[in-house]
Amino acid sequence: MSLKEHILNDVGILNLSEKIGDVQKVFNQLTLTHLPVEENGTYIGCISENDIRCFENDKSLDDYKYALEGFYLRESNYWLDSLEAFAQNDSNIMPVLNDENSYLGYVELNEMISLFKETPFLHEPGNILIVEKAFKDYTFGEVSQIVESHNAHLLGAFVSKIEDEMAEITLKITPSGMNEIIQTFRRYGYIIISEHQEDTFNKNLKERSKYLDKYLNI
Numbered sequence: 001m002s003l004k005e006h007i008l009n010d011v012g013i014l015n016l017s018e019k020i021g022d023v024q025k026v027f028n029q030l031t032l033t034h035l036p037v038e039e040n041g042t043y044i045g046c047i048s049e050n051d052i053r054c055f056e057n058d059k060s061l062d063d064y065k066y067a068l069e070g071f072y073l074r075e076s077n078y079w080l081d082s083l084e085a086f087a088q089n090d091s092n093i094m095p096v097l098n099d100e101n102s103y104l105g106y107v108e109l110n111e112m113i114s115l116f117k118e119t120p121f122l123h124e125p126g127n128i129l130i131v132e133k134a135f136k137d138y139t140f141g142e143v144s145q146i147v148e149s150h151n152a153h154l155l156g157a158f159v160s161k162i163e164d165e166m167a168e169i170t171l172k173i174t175p176s177g178m179n180e181i182i183q184t185f186r187r188y189g190y191i192i193i194s195e196h197q198e199d200t201f202n203k204n205l206k207e208r209s210k211y212l213d214k215y216l217n218i
Helices: 020-028 061-067 079-089 109-117 140-148 178-187 200-216
Strands: 034-039 042-048 093-097 103-108 127-134 154-163 166-173
Touching (some): 020 034, 020 061, 034 093, 034 103, 042 061, 079 093, 103 109, 127 178, 140 178
Antiparallel strands (some): 034 042, 093 103, 127 166, 154 166
């Protein structure tokens, strides 16, 4: 889904000649973390509210040009691109530019998150399975093959964590044959992170542990 239909135009772009005091007043009226700035009709970056509060009121944005942050999206980008940009820049506004770097408007973080909520990954019923394997050893082809070999379908999958060369992969799976899927992942060397009532492996371990405790207490 393209960004075009989600571009907002209710916030104009600031010019470098704007006084710091006036920009502070604009921020007072908004809930945005950043505002876009242009020079000679070309977008050159965003000024953050946190920075603007530390600047001298009688000076202009041009005096603090070094503080501008140059993040943006193109109108041809997809909404999923915006989520990555938001995460990387700690902002709730993302300027959208055309190919000539002219400001077209912006997209807002909350609206992009609401689009994600409507995806099958969150909206459709299914089971969340979190598995772990060495980053260099797993492939999404293998992951999907394991799931689909048990007549289930992947509604979504992403790497949710990478630590000590281990990749944690979060899966959304249609509700079918979870125990068989879990055991197959184990056979392929995956560690099961999430807990599942259908997991007979853990049930057997618990039963054996109880039996051992009973035996030792005799």
